[in-house]
Amino acid sequence: MKTQFKINNGPVVFENYNNEVVAVNLDSGAYYSLVGSCSQLWNLILTNHTVEQISTHFIATLEGDSELITSELHVILKQLEEAGLIIENLSMEPSPAISVTESAIEKNPFNGFEMTVYTDMQDLLLLDPVHDIDDSGWPAASGDLIK
């Protein structure tokens, strides 16, 4: 059976830059750094690829034992799911094939899917106590005070 995941967009916000994905789960207050293949995995999930497609892609582009790659892929998917970062996409949106021409690719060594979990800002991220500044001054003009 084909499985597809999607980013858990409700509580999860993320930014993707320099081959790293930084994601925050606002429900748990934890945040995550995904680098290397894990960052690439995130982007493949983001672009609606099935687990089968993703697995095929990594086997084609990474140098290493294909069974190990597949096994590690399932482990990291489970970790991402348990962290609340991804959820199964039951509606199975159509996904384009990943354009990989194996002969044209110089394979990179497989170094695992690296995800680092941080909880040191948990209390702060859960509270949302942002204070007062805006572009027009701070606080905004108080003429509209409602008593």
Place this chain on the structure above:
Amino acid sequence: MSELPQTSVIIPVFNGEFFLLEAINSVLAQLEVNDELLVVNDASTDGTLALLLELSDRRLRILSSNGGGASVARNIGISAARGEFIAFLDHDDLWPTGRHASLRAALLADDSINASAGRIVILEESVRGASKHQNLHGRYGASLPFTCLYRRSLIQKTGYFDETMRFGEDLDYFIRLTESGMKITYCDLDSLIYRRHAGNATNFQPEHGKLALDLVIRKLARDRNK
């Protein structure tokens, strides 16, 4: 020459004529004779400056900034502060009675700590934004730097508020206080009345997620540059 103040309190203000006097009075009622309250007027265009000039309390110092925002104004206050203890307050918030004496006593009693904090009280004056901040009510606002009193040495080590941030600069500062070795004690009292009203700029702030992400990325960048 007058004795150096033990405590410096910094209030940045822009167009704060509706609330400022109440905030000032809540502070002055708790400061000692030689303490100082630095109000940094950030180019207000309403009656804020006139209000300030009418006040005659010798503990009050009126400073000016050029409209650069709250962080700029707070930083001017930090530069000018002479006290051994430093606190911040926004002009539309209040100090509950007895706050300062308790937080100061906590610092005086234990040299090993460099910050003392109390709980936050949410004072709702409008419907807008109400639910968003109620989760803070009655809690130790570990993430709200304005619930605390700090030793000067901690502020000096932490440095200034990030003037490039338009939102969340207080949270960013609190994270940096922690990174600078803040050792905090929590006192059994309310230490900040955080007034929610229709004029709060945070009613119009970017969504929490974007702010959270910005804070996290800034922290990761600092950690990696150490």
